[in-house]
Amino acid sequence: MLFVLGKGGVGKSVVSASLGLLAAERGRRAIITEAAGAETMAALFDREPVGYTPGRLATNLQALSIQPGAAVEEYLVRTLKFRLVYEMVFRNRFVEPFMSAVMGLSDLITVGKVMDLEWERVDGSFGPDAEGPNKYDLIIVDSPATGHGLSLLRSPQAMMDVTRVGPLFNNARLIRDLLADEQKTGVVLVTLAEDMPVSETIQAATELRERGNVHISGIVVNGVVPPVFDDPATAECWDRVRRQGLELGGAAAESVRDAERSLRDRNRAEEHIARLRETLGLPLIELPLLSKRDLDAKALAELGTVLGAWS
Amino acid sequence: MSDSSAPDLNEVVKAHKVLVICGTGGVGKTTVSASIALGAALAGQRVLVMTIDPAKRLADSLGVVGKLNEATPIDLRAALGDDVELSEGGSLHAMMLDAKGTWDDTVRRFAKSQDTQDRIFNNNYYQRASESLSGSQEYMAMERLLEMHATEAYDLVVLDTPPTRNALDFLEAPDRLMAVLEEGILGWLIPKKRGRFSPVAAGARLFGRGREAMFNVLERFMGADVIRGLADFISAMSELLDGMRSRAGEVMELLRSEDCAFLMVAAPNRIALSEGLYFHDRLAEAGIPFRGFVINRVRPAFGEGKTPATPWESNWTRSGEATYDAAVEQVWDEHRRRTRWAHVDRHHINALKAHCGPTLPYVEIPELEGEIHDLDALRLLLAYLE
Numbered sequence: 001m002l003f004v005l006g007k008g009g010v011g012k013s014v015v016s017a018s019l020g021l022l023a024a025e026r027g028r029r030a031i032i033t034e035a036a037g038a039e040t041m042a043a044l045f046d047r048e049p050v051g052y053t054p055g056r057l058a059t060n061l062q063a064l065s066i067q068p069g070a071a072v073e074e075y076l077v078r079t080l081k082f083r084l085v086y087e088m089v090f091r092n093r094f095v096e097p098f099m100s101a102v103m104g105l106s107d108l109i110t111v112g113k114v115m116d117l118e119w120e121r122v123d124g125s126f127g128p129d130a131e132g133p134n135k136y137d138l139i140i141v142d143s144p145a146t147g148h149g150l151s152l153l154r155s156p157q158a159m160m161d162v163t164r165v166g167p168l169f170n171n172a173r174l175i176r177d178l179l180a181d182e183q184k185t186g187v188v189l190v191t192l193a194e195d196m197p198v199s200e201t202i203q204a205a206t207e208l209r210e211r212g213n214v215h216i217s218g219i220v221v222n223g224v225v226p227p228v229f230d231d232p233a234t235a236e237c238w239d240r241v242r243r244q245g246l247e248l249g250g251a252a253a254e255s256v257r258d259a260e261r262s263l264r265d266r267n268r269a270e271e272h273i274a275r276l277r278e279t280l281g282l283p284l285i286e287l288p289l290l291s292k293r294d295l296d297a298k299a300l301a302e303l304g305t306v307l308g309a310w311s
Numbered sequence: 312m313s314d315s316s317a318p319d320l321n322e323v324v325k326a327h328k329v330l331v332i333c334g335t336g337g338v339g340k341t342t343v344s345a346s347i348a349l350g351a352a353l354a355g356q357r358v359l360v361m362t363i364d365p366a367k368r369l370a371d372s373l374g375v376v377g378k379l380n381e382a383t384p385i386d387l388r389a390a391l392g393d394d395v396e397l398s399e400g401g402s403l404h405a406m407m408l409d410a411k412g413t414w415d416d417t418v419r420r421f422a423k424s425q426d427t428q429d430r431i432f433n434n435n436y437y438q439r440a441s442e443s444l445s446g447s448q449e450y451m452a453m454e455r456l457l458e459m460h461a462t463e464a465y466d467l468v469v470l471d472t473p474p475t476r477n478a479l480d481f482l483e484a485p486d487r488l489m490a491v492l493e494e495g496i497l498g499w500l501i502p503k504k505r506g507r508f509s510p511v512a513a514g515a516r517l518f519g520r521g522r523e524a525m526f527n528v529l530e531r532f533m534g535a536d537v538i539r540g541l542a543d544f545i546s547a548m549s550e551l552l553d554g555m556r557s558r559a560g561e562v563m564e565l566l567r568s569e570d571c572a573f574l575m576v577a578a579p580n581r582i583a584l585s586e587g588l589y590f591h592d593r594l595a596e597a598g599i600p601f602r603g604f605v606i607n608r609v610r611p612a613f614g615e616g617k618t619p620a621t622p623w624e625s626n627w628t629r630s631g632e633a634t635y636d637a638a639v640e641q642v643w644d645e646h647r648r649r650t651r652w653a654h655v656d657r658h659h660i661n662a663l664k665a666h667c668g669p670t671l672p673y674v675e676i677p678e679l680e681g682e683i684h685d686l687d688a689l690r691l692l693l694a695y696l697e
Contacts, residue, residue, distance in 0.1 A: 241639055258649040264680060265680070
């Protein structure tokens with residue numbers, strides 16, 4: 001299981017999709033989960049919106065949108081066998097949000113749903129003790145923005161602290177232990193090579209490490225501007241080219257100004273990436289900035305290949 | 312930089328007392344809010360900018376670190392130096408909002424007795440509810456906005472709204488929160504008395520015989536302590552509702568009034584702009600005054616129109632030296648890449664304008680280099696906000 005975490009707007013969904021495609025191409029059955037209402041996966045793959053039952057994105061790749069209402073029902077009725085509680089409390093659209101917030105229940109249930117997927121077997125059996133091959137080899141969780149994403153991972157412990165006893169407590173403990181299992185669960189932190197996102201990533205990684213309840217698999221730096229003049233011979237010419245271009249004026253001068261800006265952008269990006277590497281010492285991969293008008297499945301597949309350098 | 316038929320942003324800023332700045336996360340909302348506020352202050356207005364969780368360095372530069380829920384004056388002269396022109400009477404205050412602190416204030420204001428206050432503050436669930444109840448931040452931002460507007464200490468209050476996945480959540484959240492508190496908690500758990508919630512009756516009857524069976528089940532599910540704590544919290548909170556409800560009504564009235572304008576900050580990409588469109592349409596439906604877009608981080612390019620495929624079709628000429636010509640081709644590739652980006656952004660912005668019509672200001676801020684985290688950098692932004 002991979003939880004893909006990051007600040008809003010850094011491209012968590014794109015990274016999730018790329019990871020999923022990569023796994024699928026290698027013949028692993030993968031599924032991407034996202035929060036209800038987002039429906040980003042369907043849009044990225046140009047498909048009909050997926051619902052609470054898994055929908056197909058590509059060969060070996062499915063997506064599922066976690067709807068709190070449906071997840072709560074499933075959790076209480078199927079996992080905990082408390083249909084009465086569900087009928088009384090959670091079918092009430094006004095009571096449910098309150099209980100969810102006060103108890104942190106909706107976060108727990110979102111994580112719980114992911115665990116359910118982990119517990120599903122090819123033969124249809126289900127549960128922590130079920131035998132046989134898993135229905136999904138890789139579960140990718142396109143998580144909410146950093147703060148909320150972190151509270152998602154914290155939710156089992158939070159529930160245990162509140163309840164201390166009973167079925168809810170026991171289930172939360174199961175989930176917590178599965179999250180803490182390095183063999184099974186990892187976090188991927190997604191960021192941009194910019195000041196604020198990098199600082200937030202360092203902060204999030206530090207917090208995760210201090211709490212020690214989940215393993216960080218690595219960092220993906222998204223949208224990195226490509227190197228400019230990275231071979232020494234061209235670099236040597238650059239100064240002459242620059243001077244001549246500015247002298248020529250017109251389109252030549254414009255192209256020189258654009259190249260100058262690219263160089264500066266690249267240098268800044270490199271500084272931020274160096275800071276990430278030095279501070280955290282985690283495996284890190286860079287995804288190039290895509291210039292396509294909008295991401296399509298083909299662009300995603302390309303990104304997936306870059307991510308492949310990782311495993 | 313707006314269309315000639317539309318009012319420019321400065322006019323919009325001048326004509327209103329409250330600016331609500333909306334947008335999804337990551338588009339630079341806080342920076343734009345601070346910049347607009349700074350501009351108005353330099354122009355001689357008394358301005359307050361309210362923000363939730365701004366970039367730490369921006370907060371540092373504004374000098375509001377650690378001070379929550381308090382309007383902190385910013386010394387513009389000290390921050391900007393002597394050569395900056397400051398109009399008479401202009402001032403800038405900044406306030407960092409904190410949902411928990413504002414809840415505390417709300418409890419203090421509306422609790423009818425010290426006992427109720429203590430019961431709420433000492434309740435384990437209170438902290439959790441005040442932080443994570445969906446809509447809390449939004450409700451509290453509105454609450455604060457109303458309060459600051461009412462002081463009449465400012466000519467302009469700029470509210471940087473909490474980041475929401477969907478910009479519209481911000482508007483709907485307070486209503487939803489009230490519905491949850493009223494209908495849900497009280498309607499379900501606590502019997503009404505003559506159409507009003509009666510805390511006294513509520514406390515006594517919460518575990519009444521009719522509901523005993525239900526609570527037994529809940530108790531087995533969550534543990535007895537949990538249920539008892541929740542019940543106590545709910546009955547104490549019920550006292551606050553009348554006060555909160557009337558405040559929520561006043562907030563909506565303010566937002567619909569002539570004093571208030573909504574601006575949206577968007578980035579020029581498909582997702583951000585389609586949300587912008589949706590937001591624009593929904594505000595119009597709700598009768599709330601939408602007054603313009605600030606499109607941030609528009610990727611600039613030198614040169615316009617179509618760029619030829621190779622430099623040799625432009626005014627570059629081959630030198631015959633292979634590495635030199637290769638370097639020129641690389642320069643040209645960068646040029647083409649950036650021109651393409653600029654076209655993509657232009658395409659998205661044109662689609663937005665076509666949808667929303669020519670009567671709104673569409674202010675564009677180019678993608679600037681480096682980070683914006685001090686007043687000087689904010690002042691640079693001002694040049695684009697005209």
